Amino acid sequence: MEIVAVHLLDREGLPIIELESGDPLHIEIEYLASQPIEAPHFGVMISREDGFICYDTNTAAAGLSMPTVQGQGRIMLRLDRLDLNGGQYYVDVGVYQPNWEYAYDFHWQVYPLLVAQVGGGRAFCAHLTAGKLAVGQRSRQSTGAQSALNLA
Numbered sequence: 807m808e809i810v811a812v813h814l815l816d817r818e819g820l821p822i823i824e825l826e827s828g829d830p831l832h833i834e835i836e837y838l839a840s841q842p843i844e845a846p847h848f849g850v851m852i853s854r855e856d857g858f859i860c861y862d863t864n865t866a867a868a869g870l871s872m873p874t875v876q877g878q879g880r881i882m883l884r885l886d887r888l889d890l891n892g893g894q895y896y897v898d899v900g901v902y903q904p905n906w907e908y909a910y911d912f913h914w915q916v917y918p919l920l921v922a923q924v925g926g927g928r929a930f931c932a933h934l935t936a937g938k939l940a941v942g943q944r945s946r947q948s949t950g951a952q953s954a955l956n957l958a
Contacts (some may be wrong), residue, residue, distance in 0.1 A: 807910040824920040892923030
């Protein structure tokens with residue numbers, strides 16, 4: 807199983823590499839499972855340039871039980887408000903075996919994110935006011951339509 811693409815998106819779904827503190831951030835992970843993979847866990851972490859982890863979540867922590875996956879699929883984390891101090895961050899993503907024994911794939915410091923501080927306020931780390939995790943899967947025989955499960 808491999809992660810084939812990661813997209814950092816704004817509220818309109820447009821690709822970004824920079825956002826203002828307090829703006830929403832959507833992280834879309836596209837994956838490919840060439841054989842059936844039972845109940846994988848997906849994880850997303852946002853860390854500062856110095857390695858300090860500001861946000862860390864995964865499908866298990868979100869209470870999402872993934873089905874067996876095969877073929878192409880995607881999973882999206884929607885952060886409605888990301889309060890971070892201005893600076894350079896990285897979005898790391900991974901997909902793991904159900905018992906966390908090993909990672910099928912992990913992308914570390916591949917996806918930079920520049921956060922611009924707005925006004926004189928100061929945020930200490932990520933603050934999630936509301937988030938949704940959406941999951942979709944396409945089989946090789948599908949017509950391209952994707953089903954999604956949203957968690958509030």
